[in-house]
Amino acid sequence: MGAPGLKALLASLALACLGTAAGYPGEGKQVWEASPDFNPVDENRRFAHGPFPSGFLWGAGSAAFQVEGGGEKETGRGLSIWDHFVLHQRNRVGNTSAVVGSADSYVHLDKDLAALEMLAVTFYHFSISWSRLFPDGAVGSPNEKGLRYYNRLIDTLLLRKVQPVVTLYHWDLPLTIQEKLGGWKNAAVIKLFRDYAGFCFQEFGDRVKYWITMHNPYLVAWHGYRTGLQAPGERRETASVYAVAHNLIKAHAKVWHDYNTHFRPSQNGLLSVTLGSHWIEPEKGKVTPVNIEKCQQSIDAVLGWFAQPIHGDGDYPKSLKKNLHSLLPNFTDTEKNYVKGTADFFALSFGPNNFKPPSSVPKMGQQVSLNLRELLNWIKLEYDSPRILITESGWFTNRNVKTEDTTVIYLMKKFINEVLQAIKYDDVNVFGYTAWSLMDGFEWQDAYNNRRGLFYVDFNSTEKERVPKSSARFYQQIIQENGFPQEDSAPAVHGNFPCDFNWGITDSVLKAEVAPSSPQFIDHHLYIWNITGDGTLYPVPGVKLKTRPAQCTDFVSIKKQLALLQRVKVTHYRFALNWSLILPNGDLSLINKEVLRYYRCMISEALKLNITSMVTLYYPTHAHIGLPSPLRDAGGWLNQTTIWAFHDYAKLCFQELGDLVKLWITINEPNRLSHSYNKSSNATYQAAHNLLIAHALAWRTYDEHYRPMQHGHVALSLHADWAEAANPYIHSHLEAVERFLLFEIAWLADPIWGDGDYPTALREYIESKNRKGLSNSFLPHFTSKERALVKGAADFFALNHFSTRLVVHVNKSGSRYESDRDSNLLLDITCLSSPSGLAVVPRGIRQVLNWIQNKYGTVAIYITANGVDDKSSSNDELRKYYLEKYTYEVYKAFLLDKINIKGYYAFTLSDRYKPQYGFFNSPLYSSKAKSSVEVYNALIARNGFPADSAAPSCPLSAEKVQCTICSFLLQKKTLIFSGFCLLSTIILLLAVFIIHSGKKSRRNQPQAIPSQPTYSFQACPKYMPS
């Protein structure tokens, strides 16, 4: 557990201690105080799997004015302020041609009920139109038709086991009240609202158990009376706006007291008020006390304005009082006590209306956010863990989107999952969720320009059918499963990869040291350092020294590179040669032998450490296309001469390095070339065509001339990400996925692994687009000779896999490669993703491996690059997670799907500059190892996923055992040598002594007395210099 974890623990402990004090205004700030440096792969930060608590309420919502229709003449409904607003302030609302009769729920109630039935919701959240019951607002004799309509609605719902959740006032104030009294500015409205509410309780309360007095009073006050964006469209001074809110709060409180005293005893229902809010986060993640205070003020100014009086201490938030002084009405102590606690649960609205227009959201310089989980936590902390019903949530599409509301699915997924996370990990007591809205309707100030329904309604039709959108199907699924079930419930598998499995690491073009590292090895001069004079070095004339012959240890960078590889303990190292450095002229007229020597040294030195090299000949990047400049200037891959230049280059490399290299990649990701040749689709196709032929030529040459001697394998590596339909409910998206894989992988894999030509489907698709005039692309044709050349020109399938893309079908026209594919990509915001936006979807690698096997048969497959970017420079949690999960999926593909996987090369060895894809930091940061090195290390040591990791999976080969001895000898070379010297000196000395003393004793033999033993050295006369 790191520092953030500890902090979180402390925060939760502090919370536990504050138990009784929780709910004090300002407590919510803790939400922002939590460290933003959380671990991205922490379980409670990721997408939550699992069910919602049993009994969780699932609902859909609508508002009377948005959907009912039913003109005032035939139904007896009175006009509301919105009728008036739309008619007289057309300039403020968009296309308003068909307000009356929008979705016509008044007429097509059965269709609403059928829609609810399809979703299988547990409740329906609708509102009663005040002016439908009482056309002029005053409670008298109700409009019978209206009364009948609501009774029928409630009864049928109950019959279908759908709970009604009823809002009394969703913004459609009877126009008479506005015109006679000035609307909510006038406290007299409170009395009228009480009467109306009382009537509803009386009339429907026996069947309705969840009552909402009013919907989002913040918007009523702010946009109705301040910005004028909503009815009644007034632009009043600040004081009036707060007076309106004051009246709204009081009206709600009165109604609650009425219900509590007069109706609850017999009806046993619950009552609350829907409060809406945005969410906000410290600007640019700068969690400073000042920014936190501003965030708190921002939420207080919207949600706190109403919530603190009702759910908190009965008064307005301090920051409001401080900023507004006398403009803010006062609650007397009696009023505070009267208002306080007038809600039986917290009804929350979290939708686009609180974010629109962006200029009206009080941001206080901070960053607006759509994080529902944090808002729920804020409510929990601020108002003492209330029970929360989300009475409105969702997003919108523009009017042109019919049933394919793909983006809405992902926002819904995000919101609902954040609710689950809040319940599961933060103990927030949410008991229900309302998807807004049931069907398309009138979207207030946006009129019919936006759609928010789960069901599509064609407003111009007479039948107004409710057609389920993708989001309806998605919501239906969530309700059915009561949450998000685990994706993969298959039991864990255990075992090892084969013993000869390549555990590698991938590197881009290896920067060759062009000169040996120290001048002393090439300089023949002897110098005199004129240290007392000008301090320079003067060569001694006439003296020429012999320099040491060149050797691999001259290259310091090789040693450094190998040290990194040894640290990871990989068996294989994949790196790329620098074509333009080896052949600066593009042809064989100039060969930089020194660079070739460098690469040879790299390979041979690595081999000494039992690291085998996989060498990539050509590795273009965004920044450098990697061609020798004469070739690049002559048109690069669009020029056929480049093909032959590559062939010569490849041949040279096979010749020079082939004795040591057994795994060759000719070209890295030719299918990503559209980045370099993107002027037109034809350029992209032609360049790829030439690349394919260049590869095939190189392969043929190797096959014919070098394989018999060198016994290596040659292939080209393709970028092969997996694809899934962004919207699985739409057939066109599923087709787009097929097409995506066709354009991405099969395009270049089919000629080699298939019948020597581009996929027929690809050709046909492009041709059909051409016929429709949507494209003028031309896919080159292979001559029969080329076809024979290309077909089968690879010894294995090499793929670089990084992520899974979500594909959206979009009809496109244009002359670029990307438009031929007719698809866009979608980023799932709920999916774990890297900083650069790569989705972490481990199952994708298994899918793509299976796809290849199904399409091209049992071929040997090497995963030549797989990795993710991580911002951390030391503890790269995301990379560790990615590595473990992806390799596990590779193992499953190997074990369960019987895919012939030969090797896995992690991407990449080290960062270039800042922390990104590397296992090691950039050499600029002393190549410091990140913690993922240990993870990969352990994985290699286990050689997979054995049940018992202690047991060694592969027997050590004799060679290896032998090598442990030789490496020991090699390591202790100097020690052994000096030990030997010491020993021989001692022996020599001893010998001298023995001989010397032997002479002495022989000389003294006559005087010796056998009974008195004397030591030889004692017998020596002391030598005294005279």
Next chain:
Amino acid sequence: MLFLHRVSFDRPLVEGWLWILAVLQVTCLRRALAFPIHDTNPLFQFSDLVRLRHLYTADENIQLHLQITENGEVTGAKEQNIYSLLEMKAVKPSVLVIQGKKTLRYLCMDSMGRLFGSEVYSETDCHFREVPLSDGYNLYFSEKHRMPLTLSDVRTGGIGTGRALPPLCHFLPLVNKVPVEAVYLTLDPFEGLGDSDLGEGSEDPFNMVQQTDIFSPSLVS
């Protein structure tokens, strides 16, 4: 010396010892006087051949770091910054090539002794001979034009001219303290794709749907 008295050796031997001691002492003294700052002579470092340093110079009035600006001017900056971060690389004994890390321009001197940051490297203008001084500072002379590197406008003195050196020509290579991310912040087209500003008013507030090309990490690095 007592030791020498007590133990008597042959005369020539004693004399020899005395000689060695004397030489040692003298060299120590000399070294103490003129020990060059560690790591300044290109022959001293084998592993750290390429150094990232700031060239600091000062006189009584001003303290400057040599910097190469985006448009190729060579000026002095009061504080270390990304433009004063220089890569110093030995190409021959005591001859260096100096390159601005941010701008990737080479520090060069024309035949008039004027300094400029050049995008192209030329042996004539961009080789500097490093002359360590006893106080730890270094002098740098254009190898070809034989004029000293200086941040002052005074252009006098050169090797063998016998004239006094201009001010602000003593440089101390200082270890870098500037965070290097800023130096390497290049325009990465796929940078920060995930955390763009929230478009609250938009139907796709997270920009989920992207029309961009597919990018492959292996083409980034």
